[in-house]
Amino acid sequence: MNSLKDNSADGSFYEGRSKQIVCGGCELLCDDVTTQSIESGTGCAVADNWFAHSELQSESMIDGRNASLTEAIDIASQRLLSARRTLVTGLVSTTLDTIQIACALAECTHASIDANASENSILTAPTAIRVGGVTADFEELRDRADLAVFWGCDPRADFPRFIERFIQPVPHDASRRTISIGPTPVLLPSSHNLHFSVPEDQLVSLARLVHAQVKKKPTGKSFSNLENIAVQLTKSIDAARCIGIISTKTVEQTGLVGWSLTHLIRSLAHRKPSFGIRLNAEADAGGGNCAGASTVCTWRFGSPGAIPVASSAGSEFLPAEADAQRLIERDEVDCILIIGRLPSRIEDLLTISPKPKTVIHISDTSSLPKYENSICLGCASLSRSTEGDMLRSDGRLITLQPFAKSQKPSIQKVLNDLLNKLAVETQRRSTP
Numbered sequence: 001m002n003s004l005k006d007n008s009a010d011g012s013f014y015e016g017r018s019k020q021i022v023c024g025g026c027e028l029l030c031d032d033v034t035t036q037s038i039e040s041g042t043g044c045a046v047a048d049n050w051f052a053h054s055e056l057q058s059e060s061m062i063d064g065r066n067a068s069l070t071e072a073i074d075i076a077s078q079r080l081l082s083a084r085r086t087l088v089t090g091l092v093s094t095t096l097d098t099i100q101i102a103c104a105l106a107e108c109t110h111a112s113i114d115a116n117a118s119e120n121s122i123l124t125a126p127t128a129i130r131v132g133g134v135t136a137d138f139e140e141l142r143d144r145a146d147l148a149v150f151w152g153c154d155p156r157a158d159f160p161r162f163i164e165r166f167i168q169p170v171p172h173d174a175s176r177r178t179i180s181i182g183p184t185p186v187l188l189p190s191s192h193n194l195h196f197s198v199p200e201d202q203l204v205s206l207a208r209l210v211h212a213q214v215k216k217k218p219t220g221k222s223f224s225n226l227e228n229i230a231v232q233l234t235k236s237i238d239a240a241r242c243i244g245i246i247s248t249k250t251v252e253q254t255g256l257v258g259w260s261l262t263h264l265i266r267s268l269a270h271r272k273p274s275f276g277i278r279l280n281a282e283a284d285a286g287g288g289n290c291a292g293a294s295t296v297c298t299w300r301f302g303s304p305g306a307i308p309v310a311s312s313a314g315s316e317f318l319p320a321e322a323d324a325q326r327l328i329e330r331d332e333v334d335c336i337l338i339i340g341r342l343p344s345r346i347e348d349l350l351t352i353s354p355k356p357k358t359v360i361h362i363s364d365t366s367s368l369p370k371y372e373n374s375i376c377l378g379c380a381s382l383s384r385s386t387e388g389d390m391l392r393s394d395g396r397l398i399t400l401q402p403f404a405k406s407q408k409p410s411i412q413k414v415l416n417d418l419l420n421k422l423a424v425e426t427q428r429r430s431t432p
């Protein structure tokens with residue numbers, strides 16, 4: 001096994017020794033990944049993809065031709081200022097500091113901003129937020145919950161190490177039982193790992209039924225196929241000391257699964273330690289700092305995304321209206337500034353978008369030359385050479401640990417230079 005020489009500029013890191021590194025590949029932001037060599041793999045396929053990109057691919061380009069970074073920043077600032085409407089997106093593969101600069105840039109260009117989080121494309125997102133959930137951090141689930149319920153979700157594909165890190169370890173002074181509710185079992189069924197097959201369109205009804213049983217209220221409506229499941233679930237809940245209910249983004253577009261589950265968890269929490277763990281982003285979102293992007297946007301603009309015009313003086317929140325997907329689908333933006341790795345959903349939309357758009361991509365990877373009118377601003381590797389913090393979806397701050405030096409500027413510096421250039425160009429245009 002090689003050292004972490006990889007493609008770094010000086011190629012001299014951690015010779016022959018295992019090192020613990022931080023992975024930003026998904027929102028688990030694992031800070032316990034140990035490897036001697038990135039090239040030989042980390043044991044997590046999503047992490048290997050996150051580390052696989054090399055900044056050697058990140059040359060700066062303008063409309064398909066190579067350019068210096070300075071020239072690319074110049075042209076990018078001009079196109080941003082000439083755009084009718086810009087969308088700032090991406091964001092989740094980079095640090096909190098960089099997202100703050102991205103917000104400043106969105107404000108300076110009166111752009112829309114949305115990190116492409118799934119909840120921003122659900123119409124009821126504000127309701128789901130207002131209802132207020134009882135949550136805990138992942139380690140609390142690991143250390144305290146003697147009953148873990150997977151509610152219509154299977155985290156194994158999008159969050160590959162979730163089971164290994166937070167379910168397999170035994171909680172303090174107890175064994176752990178799991179229940180998976182959904183089409184397939186999350187863990188091999190056994191006396192400790194139960195599985196109830198429930199179709200997705202009945203998850204809301206099941207939550208309401210269990211809720212009614214927990215509160216000893218009449219259900220009001222007959223759910224014959226769910227009642228036995230609800231009885232068994234309620235028994236398991238009664239027997240548990242501490243309950244963690246895990247859910248992920250579902251394909252349902254109403255937000256009602258999350259809403260009904262939140263109400264159930266709140267009622268359980270009045271009786272005994274209970275909390276929800278909500279995993280939001282898909283593995284192909286581009287990176288793991290989804291919570292960071294939502295939080296920075298919320299502090300600055302009052303909402304986590306789907307912001308039609310970025311303004312710290314007051315922005316609207318238009319979920320399912322001003323989210324990145326809708327804005328691109330409806331051709332409501334003629335310029336897209338992608339900060340960090342390109343999320344696959346955005347890439348797909350750009351491919352099928354009927355009208356040409358200016359696409360400006362600041363990243364350590366680039367797949368833009370195929371688009372006309374595109375500018376790539378190359379930066380240091382986001383996975384290997386970037387310093388800063390990301391925010392895990394349970395609110396824990398995770399500090400990146402770069403292990404490869406880079407000759408290229410950080411994404412933060414490139415974005416800062418672009419912001420400065422915009423200020424100069426704005427000033428120049430406004431001077432008679």
Ligand code: SF4
Binds near residue numbers: 024026028033050161
């Ligand atoms: S589970 Fe996610 S954060 Fe953890 S190593 Fe895999 S990709 Fe990285």
